[in-house]
Amino acid sequence: MLQSVFLPKRMKSSERIRSAIEEDIRTGNLLPGDSIDEQEIAARFQVSRTPVREALLQLKIQGLLLSQPRAGMVVAKMDLQELLAIWELLAEMEGVCTRLACQRMTPAERAELQQIHTDAHAIVQADDADGWREANHAFHDVLYRGCRNPYLRQELLQLRARTGAYLRHAFSAVGRIKASYEQHEELLQAILENNPERAHQMMMQHISLAQGARGLADFLINIPKSMVKG
Incomplete structure (x- = not known):
């Protein structure tokens, strides 16, 4: 019983x-x-x-x-202050997740991550925004599973859900696919080299909204007004 x-x-x-x-x-x-x-x-x-x-x-x-x-x-809609605050938190949590994943992923998961990245090359060459969104999600999901912390994974998925629409519109508009792919390359190399601190640093840079003042300005300009509260 x-x-x-x-x-x-x-x-x-x-x-x-x-x-x-x-x-x-x-x-x-x-x-x-x-x-x-x-x-x-x-x-x-x-x-x-x-x-x-x-x-x-x-x-x-x-x-x-x-x-x-x-x-x-x-x-729910968010105002810009809420969005930037949540994205700041997301960057920190993604960094921690990546450091843990680098320490805990199995060889099979590392191979899966590398294959996703390799397969995404053709998507980047075609400048396929929809294809890149799927490839990007798959890449990050391997890290979420690989961190071996289901609570962290769940929080990340919820934060991604809250910010996904805003980031998709903004980053598609400013053509960041190639840059994101190159950042994934650096992330992947750090993980394959078993360098958790480097992987953490690369993820923080990858998730950062700003990437310099121009990047932040482009992000804010390209968010559709209909999606912003207020």
């Missing part, structure tokens, strides 16, 4: 819905300010409104959704 407590549980409907909506926000299928249709979500997952509302409440607590009078739930 006691052994059954330790058996893996099937994911609740509300958790599946929460995870799917979070992913839609991260990838830009849902943008800041977009409304959430409870009926459409219930039909999509073939459930009643109850687990949908549970999922939306969880996302509201996370700060990803906002309840508006007579408008229901919408994807």
Whole structure:
């Protein structure tokens, strides 16, 4: 009887819905300010409104959704001060994650990271923004898993979801694909050389918004006004 407590549980409907909506926000299928249709979500997952509302409440607590009078739930917008504060925190956490991953990744995970980077070369040559977003996500996800800290990974995924739409618009507009790929190259080399401090430093530079005053100015200019609160 006691052994059954330790058996893996099937994911609740509300958790599946929460995870799917979070992913839609991260990838830009849902943008800041977009409304959430409870009926459409219930039909999509073939459930009643109850687990949908549970999922939306969880996302509201996370700060990803906002309840508006007579408008229901919408994807939360951020002002520039909030966005820069969260991105500053994200850079620190990504740096820690990368240092831990460099110390803890298996040879198979290092090989996976190297293969993702190699495969991304053609995407960069084609200046394929959509392809690069997927390759970039895959590259970082290997590091998130490789750090062997599920709590850190979960926090990173949530911060990425909150900032993803803003960064995608801004960095696509200023053409940072080639620069990001080159930074991944430096990161990869530090990891393959088992140099955690160098890997940490490279990640902090990679995630930094500024990259100099011009970089920060370009970032701010290219955020669509419709996505900014206020």
